[in-house]
Amino acid sequence: xxxxxxxxxxxxxxxxxxxxxxxxxxxxxxxxxxxxxxxxxxxxxxxxxxxxxxxxxxxxxxxxxxxxxxxxxxxxxxxxxxxxxxxxxxxxxxxxxxxxxxxxxxxxxxxxxxxxxxxxxxxxxxxxxxxxxxxxxxxxxxxxxxxxxxxxxxxxxxxxxxxxxxxxxxxxxxxxxxxxxxxxxxxxxxxxxxxxxxxxxxxxxx
Numbered sequence: 001x002x003x004x005x006x007x008x009x010x011x012x013x014x015x016x017x018x019x020x021x022x023x024x025x026x027x028x029x030x031x032x033x034x035x036x037x038x039x040x041x042x043x044x045x046x047x048x049x050x051x052x053x054x055x056x057x058x059x060x061x062x063x064x065x066x067x068x069x070x071x072x073x074x075x076x077x078x079x080x081x082x083x084x085x086x087x088x089x090x091x092x093x094x095x096x097x098x099x100x101x102x103x104x105x106x107x108x109x110x111x112x113x114x115x116x117x118x119x120x121x122x123x124x125x126x127x128x129x130x131x132x133x134x135x136x137x138x139x140x141x142x143x144x145x146x147x148x149x150x151x152x153x154x155x156x157x158x159x160x161x162x163x164x165x166x167x168x169x170x171x172x173x174x175x176x177x178x179x180x181x182x183x184x185x186x187x188x189x190x191x192x193x194x195x196x197x198x199x200x201x202x203x204x205x206x
Contacts, residue, residue, distance in 0.1 A: 043079070044078055044079045044080055045077075045078055045079075047074070047075065050074045050075070050076050050079055050083065051074050053079060054071055054074045054083075054085070058070075058071065063146070064145060064146055065144065065145060065146055066092060066093035066143050066144060066145060066146045066147070067090065067091035067092040067093055067094070067095060067096070067098070067143070067144060068089075068090070068091050068095070069088075069089070069090050070087070070088070070089045070090075071085045071086070071087065071088055071089075072086050072087025072088075072089075073085075073086040073087060074086070080110055081107070081108065081109065082105065082106055082107040082108060083105075083106055084103055084104070084105045084106075085103065085104045085105075085106075086102065086103045086104075087102070087103075088100065088101045088103070088104050089101075090144065092133065092140040092141065092142075092143040092144050093133070093140075093143040093144075094133065094143075096129075096131065096133055096140040096143070097127075097129050097140075098128070098129060098130075098140050098141055098144060099126065099127070099128055099129075100126070100127045100129075101123050101124065101125060101126040101127070102124045102125030102126075103122075103123075103124045103125070104121070104122070104123055104124075104126075105120075105121070105122040105123075105124075106118055106120070106121055106122075107119040107120040107121075107122075116162050116163065116164050116165060117164070117165045117166075117167070118164060118165070118166045118167065119166075119167045119168070120166070120167055120168040120169070120170070121166050121168070121169045121170070121197075122169075122170045122172070123169075123170070123171045123172070123174070124172050124173065125172070125173050125174070125175075126171060126174045126175070127174070127175040127176075127177065128174070128175070128176050128177065129177040130176075130177065130178050130179075131177070131178075131179055131180045131184065132179075132180075163198045163199060163200050164198070164199045164200075165196075165197075165198050165199075166196075166197045166198075166199060167195070167196065168193070168194070168195055168197075169192070169193070169194045169197045170192070170193050171190060171191065171192040171193070172191060173189060173190070173191070174189075174190035174191070174192065175187065175188050175189075175190065176190060
């Protein structure tokens with residue numbers, strides 16, 4: 001006669017336990033969504049968040065540059081529609097100045113920005129300096145991008161960035177320097193307004 005006891009099956013999970021798990025999942029999902037919304041609003045609408053976004057972009061751009069691109073201050077009502085960069089400075093290899101501007105203001109829409117289009121670009125107090133960086137050699141404007149080795153070009157050729165189309169470019173109180181001071185030539189108080197400008201990585205505009 002078999003006297004072994006039949007094991008008691010574990011109690012079935014009731015509907016209350018399943019409801020509790022479902023409720024916790026909903027709370028967790030709502031918390032994640034709320035955190036993302038708060039982070040996005042912080043990045044888009046606050047000065048520290050806007051500074052963080054610009055610094056992140058500068059960090060991503062830095063490995064491609066032989067010199068440096070610096071921005072002293074950032075302000076915007078909303079990064080979704082435009083931004084103003086103050087104290088913008090671009091140097092070539094060796095820290096030789098190329099471009100400096102009191103402020104650079106960009107107006108755009110997110111859809112246009114994704115397609116490489118800006119509504120307007122306003123530069124206030126820009127100064128462009130073109131000077132040789134070697135004895136009888138290259139100019140500073142040719143030493144902005146970091147050079148790549150021939151092997152790197154073969155393995156992974158550099159892809160040209162698409163052009164940026166700007167509806168309107170306005171330049172106020174600009175200055176152009178050709179050659180190193182004091183022997184160089186300077187043009188001051190430049191004013192310029194152009195419509196339908198196409199900017200390319202080479203620095204040319206058409």
